[in-house]
Amino acid sequence: MSPMEPIEVIDSHTEGEPTRVVLNGWPEPAGSTMAERRDFMKREQDHLRRGVVNEPRGHDAVVGALLTAPERVEAVAGVVFFNDVGYLGMCGHGLIGVVRTLHHLGRVQPGHLELDTPVGPVSAELSPDGAVTIRNVASRLHRANVTVTVPELGEVTGDVAWGGNWFFLTELPGVSLELAHRGELLRLTMLIRDALDANGVTGSDGEWIDHVELFGAPTRSDADSRNFVLCPGTAYDRSPCGTGTSAKMAALHGKGHLAIGQRWHQESIVGSMFTGWLELAGDALIPHIQGAAYITGRATLLFDRNDPFRFGLS
Numbered sequence: 249m250s251p252m253e254p255i256e257v258i259d260s261h262t263e264g265e266p267t268r269v270v271l272n273g274w275p276e277p278a279g280s281t282m283a284e285r286r287d288f289m290k291r292e293q294d295h296l297r298r299g300v301v302n303e304p305r306g307h308d309a310v311v312g313a314l315l316t317a318p319e320r321v322e323a324v325a326g327v328v329f330f331n332d333v334g335y336l337g338m339c340g341h342g343l344i345g346v347v348r349t350l351h352h353l354g355r356v357q358p359g360h361l362e363l364d365t366p367v368g369p370v371s372a373e374l375s376p377d378g379a380v381t382i383r384n385v386a387s388r389l390h391r392a393n394v395t396v397t398v399p400e401l402g403e404v405t406g407d408v409a410w411g412g413n414w415f416f417l418t419e420l421p422g423v424s425l426e427l428a429h430r431g432e433l434l435r436l437t438m439l440i441r442d443a444l445d446a447n448g449v450t451g452s453d454g455e456w457i458d459h460v461e462l463f464g465a466p467t468r469s470d471a472d473s474r475n476f477v478l479c480p481g482t483a484y485d486r487s488p489c490g491t492g493t494s495a496k497m498a499a500l501h502g503k504g505h506l507a508i509g510q511r512w513h514q515e516s517i518v519g520s521m522f523t524g525w526l527e528l529a530g531d532a533l534i535p536h537i538q539g540a541a542y543i544t545g546r547a548t549l550l551f552d553r554n555d556p557f558r559f560g561l562s
Contacts, residue, residue, distance in 0.1 A: 255300060255549045258352065260345040262541040263520035264486035267345030268301060270314045271353075273549075277328070282319050286328045286335055286366040289314070295559040297330045302560030305549055308332045308483040311342045319364040324356055326364040333481035337367035337385075338412030340490010340522075340537050344380040347372045348541040367412055379540050386532035387411045387494040389502030390451055398443040401436065407503075411494030411535065414451040415459045416444055425464040425476050427517050430484060437462060437478035461492045471515035487539070488514040488522040494535035497526050501533060 255273035259266060274296055279285040289297065301310040308331075316326040327346055329339040336342075343363065350356045351374055358376045362369060368385040375381070391408040394416075398404045406418025423436065437460040444450075444457050451457055458480040466474045477485035477492050485492065493514045500506035512524045520539075527534040551558045 253551075255296070255551075257300065257547055257549060258349045258543065259545040259547070260348055260541045260543050262341035262344045262487050263516060263522065263539050264518045265341045266310050266486075266544075267339075267342045267349075267541070268306065268310050268312045269346055269349045270300060270312060274300075274314055276316060277314070280319075282316070282326050282328065282364050283366040285316055285326065289328060289330070290335060297335075298560035298562050299551060299558060300549065300560075301330065302332050302562060304557055304561065306332070306560075308481060309486060311336070311339055313339070313342050313346050315346070318362075320362065320369060323362040323364045323369065324350065328366060331480060332483065335366075336413060336480070338365050338370065338491055340382060340384060340412065340492075340494065341485070341487040341539070341541075343370060343372065343382050343490065344537075344539050345541045347374055347380045347382075348378065348543065352543050379538060381536055381538040382490065383527075384490065384494045384535040384537060385412050386529075387498035387535050388533060389499045392499070392503060394449055396440070396443050396447050396449055398439050400439060404440060404443075407499040408449065408451060408457060409495035409499045409502075410451060411496075411498060412491035413459050413495075414455055414457040415461050415492055415495040416440065416449070416457050417461045417463065417496055417499055419463050423462070423464075425462060425474050425517060430476075430517065433462065433476045433517075434478065434482060434484055437476070438482065441478060459489075459492060461489065461496065463496070466513075466515045467519065468515050468521065471513045471521055473513075474515040474517070476517045484517065486516060486518050487520060488516040490522065490537045490539070493522050493524045493537055497524050497535055498533050501526055
């Protein structure tokens with residue numbers, strides 16, 4: 249056995265969706281901004297991304313979070329989120345997991361804290377009972393009522409919105425949002441994402457829409473809606489999706505269906521829930537997302553140089 253330098257991680261889940269926070273062993277990425285550090289990771293350290301979250305050490309639902317030095321003096325840390333296929337601008341469930349992990353390590357106490365991400369500064373409020381409320385990057389409805397022809401489904405109409413990642417938000421009449429049907433839901437949402445790409449439907453500046461979010465009636469009496477979220481690649485979000493809930497609230501507000509400060513209760517495909525609301529800061533819509541995360545483990549990942557899959561199955 250000839251292991252390379254180990255990588256230490258802490259695992260958690262936020263309303264069912266896993267987060268793996270890298271504590272040490274991953275060399276600090278170069279760059280003065282979080283966006284530059286993310287780009288450096290893409291160019292020079294992508295083998296570490298694959299090794300940390302992909303099989304055989306992880307699986308397609310794991311979202312990784314690399315803690316770095318902060319960009320701003322008032323921030324407690326910088327964070328770059330990544331998954332089995334690449335990098336995320338922001339990650340709502342992941343940020344809640346990061347806050348709980350920092351608290352578990354004794355690095356933060358209940359109260360307000362600032363963090364830096366590649367798409368901008370964010371903040372969080374950690375309650376004494378463990379609940380975390382994040383203040384996300386500004387979100388917006390980019391295009392409303394976009395219609396695209398999808399194989400097997402015909403014409404599908406939805407909204408393109410930004411919540412820290414790009415989303416296509418839609419409902420499919422007659423399609424049941426049940427966990428037991430997740431295989432079919434994955435297939436249908438991938439058909440929609442492929443159709444968006446084939447028809448040139450993008451976010452601003454031609455950015456790829458890598459998340460598709462389906463909505464339907466909730467199963468909980470305290471929820472407003474239930475969702476199924478296709479993440480980049482072929483994974484689905486077990487949580488209600490923090491950036492997806494942000495995008496949904498921005499779309500609702502843009503269409504006159506959600507007032508500033510009005511609570512929106514988003515149920516996930518597994519029955520967990522986020523509570524969200526919008527704040528108006530100048531002309532910007534700032535989403536707040538509240539949920540809970542739980543520490544599930546701490547591990548030291550070892551990378552045997554003789555292991556043909558030491559950097560993951562990609």
